[in-house]
Amino acid sequence: MTELIFFINQVVISGAVLGCIYALGAVGITLVFGILRFAHFAHSELMTSGAFFAFLLAALFASWGIVTPIPLGFVVLPIAMVMSAIFALGIDKGFYAPLRKRGAKPVILLIASIGVTLMVQGLIRLFFGAGSYSFFETETKDVFRVDLAWLGSTRPLVITEPQLLMIIVTVVSVLALHFFLTRSRLGKAMRAMADNADLAQVSGINTALVVRVTWIVAGALACMAGTMLALDVTLKPDLAFNIIIPIFAAAIVGGLGQAYGAIAGGLLIGFAESLAVFNWTMVLRPLNGVLPEWAQLPATLSFVPTEYKLTVAFVILVVVLLVRPTGIFKGASS
């Protein structure tokens, strides 16, 4: 039982948290791809800058002496999301919209977004340096330890308050996104434009408005993902840049342009990464008692060493694309 709880702590909870972050990031990438048909590389910077917006707001709130029952990072999240949405709109207006107007090809937009990545990251370093920050310098990170002695486990189930809130916030956002896309006029117009942009225009749909709404949703969700990542680990200028590969993999695995696919892909890759670096020796140690001397388990026994965690996303990506070239949810291939 102790081993199972250890497994849940290490794989299920951390996989869910990682999966939530990947999912929220990947949804934005997939929505932008669906509407504007280019891979928005700078999405990582929307996440990182969103986390910094939240960090600044939290610091401001703390300096006013505001104390909240849940971590300030979550309290300021809605405001930070609005700021990120505006920031995303500004980036589009400043960099991508002029290129689109000239009929630039998707690859040009992709390269422009790499430029935006470098620029935003440079700006963040200019103001915040290269060091890392914590949301919990003044607050404490509550840790819930659920004692499971009654189940025969010597270990408690461990989940931190931010992790629990993260999972709740993600579930609520995904539900909200679902209702937006399936019930609201603009959400449906977004799906229509992703499905067939020419026909959306012919139908009289205000495609410029749909583009703006897409950036608002993508920017807000990126801020949410970035802030949650910073709350779970630490905040630094390359916060999300380091995980842009698994996030893109999640979007592609799920089928580019497919919102639900991106969520499934994000969770899949999140769990897979946690599982891949899980140290099986911790669970299998009791076997050492029955195993002969020469077959004792090594100190660490995992599918992939932690430093190669990034390869997990690649392997899943390659396997899925070989079996189903359009991704799990049959997305666009172009």
Added chain:
Amino acid sequence: MALLELKHVVGGYGGAPILNGVNMAIEQSDIGVIVGPNGAGKSTTLKAIFGLLKVTGGTIEFLGESIANSLPDKLVPRGLSFVPQEKNVFTSMSVEENLEMGAFTRKDDFSETMQWVYEMFPVLAEKRRQPAGELSGGQRQMVAMGRALMSKPKLLMLDEPSAGLSPRYVIEIFETIVRVNQEGVGILMVEQNARQALAFASKGFVLAQGQNRFTGTGQELIADPEVAKSFLGG
């Protein structure tokens, strides 16, 4: 004053003009049919009216006002709808959602219009929850027309509505078009099944090399030996 009037329209896709002076006048009671050889500029004419390409000369008036180079999101609310020839449904969306997208520019309650469309195409009411991509070619054409009708247009433009349909469906779609016209919607359509379509056209236009060659009622064009010889296959 005609509902739609084109005078000496010149336009193209950026290079040499494809349309070299197209003239047309359509009333709300009309069924106008454009015929002509491949590459004559038939589709281009409809796209030019709908603001999908650059008009560089001549005038396009709708209800007496110039609409040249206006974009669809301005034209649809004014009463103009267009069904492109290909990729004319949102395949991943349900039939009902396709219809809703046709009403995107409307701020009022469109449930009555949807009812009207379902009465016109009962099979769509049955399949309202099904993704449009799963329907047969004929049913997709109905979805496409239904979508375009949701904005309550005064003029419906159709690009080869019978393309790729079996003969039985061709007749059905033509009958539907006549019915839509009887409900007070003007029609301007491009057709390859020229003889069949001209038979019920109140106005016919033979287009060749971006210009009107012959204009008249459908019956007149069918009866014209020269039109018959050069454009209707004898």
